[in-house]
Amino acid sequence: MAHANTAAPEGVPIHVARVLSQDVPLEIAAAGNVEAGERVDVKPRIAGQIRNVEFAEGQNVTKGQLLFSIDRDTMSRQQAQQQAELERDIAMEQQAVAVAARDAASQKQSQSEADVAVKLGDLGVLSGQSVKQAITASDTTRSSLQADQAAIAAAAGAVRADHARLSQIKLQLNFADVVAPIAGRAGAAMVKAGNVVLENDTTLVTLLQLAPIRVVFGVPEQSLAEIQRLSAAGSLEVEAGTGDNRLVEGHLDFIDNTVDPTTGTVRMKATFSNSNQALWPGQFVNVRLRLRVDPRQVVVPQSAIQQGLEGKYAWRIQSGFATMVPVTVLRTYRPTTSSQPGSEVAVLGSGLSPGDVIVTEGQLRLTPGSRVSPIDTPSGP
Numbered sequence: 001m002a003h004a005n006t007a008a009p010e011g012v013p014i015h016v017a018r019v020l021s022q023d024v025p026l027e028i029a030a031a032g033n034v035e036a037g038e039r040v041d042v043k044p045r046i047a048g049q050i051r052n053v054e055f056a057e058g059q060n061v062t063k064g065q066l067l068f069s070i071d072r073d074t075m076s077r078q079q080a081q082q083q084a085e086l087e088r089d090i091a092m093e094q095q096a097v098a099v100a101a102r103d104a105a106s107q108k109q110s111q112s113e114a115d116v117a118v119k120l121g122d123l124g125v126l127s128g129q130s131v132k133q134a135i136t137a138s139d140t141t142r143s144s145l146q147a148d149q150a151a152i153a154a155a156a157g158a159v160r161a162d163h164a165r166l167s168q169i170k171l172q173l174n175f176a177d178v179v180a181p182i183a184g185r186a187g188a189a190m191v192k193a194g195n196v197v198l199e200n201d202t203t204l205v206t207l208l209q210l211a212p213i214r215v216v217f218g219v220p221e222q223s224l225a226e227i228q229r230l231s232a233a234g235s236l237e238v239e240a241g242t243g244d245n246r247l248v249e250g251h252l253d254f255i256d257n258t259v260d261p262t263t264g265t266v267r268m269k270a271t272f273s274n275s276n277q278a279l280w281p282g283q284f285v286n287v288r289l290r291l292r293v294d295p296r297q298v299v300v301p302q303s304a305i306q307q308g309l310e311g312k313y314a315w316r317i318q319s320g321f322a323t324m325v326p327v328t329v330l331r332t333y334r335p336t337t338s339s340q341p342g343s344e345v346a347v348l349g350s351g352l353s354p355g356d357v358i359v360t361e362g363q364l365r366l367t368p369g370s371r372v373s374p375i376d377t378p379s380g381p
Contacts, residue, residue: 011373014362016317017301018378021354024297024347025290027333028227032217032240032287034279036208037271038182044070045175047199050191057188061180061207068178068204070197075176079169086162093155100148107141184209208281213274215240215250217287218265227268228255230291238270241286246278252289294347302332302344304358314352315359315366322359322370327351 048070055067180186184207191197191204215238219227230236236252250272259266270287272279279285304314305327316325328349335345352358357378359366366372 011320011371012322012362012365013375014315014317014322014359014366014372015376016357016374016378017304017360019298019300019348019352019354019356019358021296021298023293023295024299024333024345025293026331027239027288027290028219028223030217030219030287030289032215032270032285034240034281034283034285035214035216036184036210036281037212037214038184038207038209040181040184040207041203042067042178042181042205042207043200043203044068044178044197045199046070046075046172047197048074048176050193050195050197052193053189053191055186055189055205057186059186060210061184061186063180063183065180066177067180067186068191070176070178072173072176075169075173079166079173082162082166082169086159086166089155089158089162093152093159096148096151096155100152104148107144110137110141178204180207182207182209210277210279210281211274212271213279213281215270215272215279215285215287216267217270217289218260218263218267219289221259221264221266223291224255224259224266226291227252227289231255237290238272239288239290240270240272240279241288242278242283248272248274248276248278297330298348298352298354299345300348300352300358301360302346303360305329305346306363315363316352317357317359317372317374320371320373322366322368322372324368325351 051069051071053068055061055065061067187206187208189205191202197204227236231252238250238252240248240250242248250270252268253271254269256267268289270289300314306313306315311326312329313324313326315322317323328351330347330349332344332346334343357374359372362372
């Protein structure tokens with residue numbers, strides 16, 4: 001006689017995870033744009049012909065590194081001419097000093113003779129006409145000495161002017177070497193050897209500082225008060241995710257002084273060390289501004305949360321059977337260790353406890369009390 005098949009029915013295949021308790025960061029997500037820490041458009045400070053381009057396009061340059069050299073021939077000739085004028089004016093000043101010394105001696109002698117003539121005139125030894133002649137001669141030599149002193153001052157002024165012009169020419173000669181004002185990455189050279197450039201007119205090359213670098217992003221104005229309060233207490237962490245899933249960390253260092261009325265957001269900036277050059281000027285990145293960390297929160301994979309007519313719920317597994325459990329979801333977030341779609345985590349306010357086993361895939365085939373057959377070992381979100 002045949003026996004009936006008494007094997008237990010197989011359960012619904014499902015994927016499961018275990019409810020965890022962990023610290024959960026409160027973050028604001030935004031789209032950001034990378035901008036250079038500094039940008040400098042290098043322009044010539046003198047006019048002239050480019051003699052050499054001294055760097056490679058796209059090269060990292062250091063502050064003070066030679067970038068371009070401008071032809072010096074014209075200014076060298078001007079320097080030689082000005083040096084000759086300086087030497088001539090120095091000689092004229094020396095000549096004026098010598099003449100003044102000679103006239104000072106003559107004035108001293110004529111003054112002495114005039115003094116003696118006056119005394120002899122008082123005694124009746126010299127006539128009044130002779131006394132007048134001696135006094136006139138003394139006055140003439142005094143006037144000549146004053147003229148000599150004026151000539152010395154004029155010659156000294158000419159020498160000072162020559163020195164100033166010579167110093168200006170030497171300064172311009174130094175400007176013939178165009179050096180990097182900052183350390184950064186050089187863009188394309190806008191001129192080549194042989195091109196003629198004008199003073200403060202032509203942009204020779206643009207330098208961008210890549211380390212450190214900044215990311216600009218906007219956050220909703222509703223979060224402004226809390227961000228201001230927290231940033232006053234200490235630097236807030238900012239994380240930027242690039243297109244190749246690299247994550248870099250920086251800190252918030254700028255909050256704009258106005259709200260954009262068209263978007264309702266506040267512009268902010270974060271600085272990143274960017275030592276590995278993961279961020280590039282003009283690049284779009286995903287930004288997360290971390291406000292705080294909430295300790296010991298109950299978390300589950302977002303895929304475990306279902307929406308029913310009476311609200312959100314999850315399937316809890318006990319002794320091989322599924323039970324529908326209402327849950328309260330406070331918020332969701334994506335862990336920094338994962339950037340894959342579907343990796344979001346739900347933070348629960350009620351309904352489940354750490355250690356519970358819940359269903360993450362296969363819920364559509366479940367009904368309350370269904371027997372289940374987990375495909376995998378329970379793990380955390």
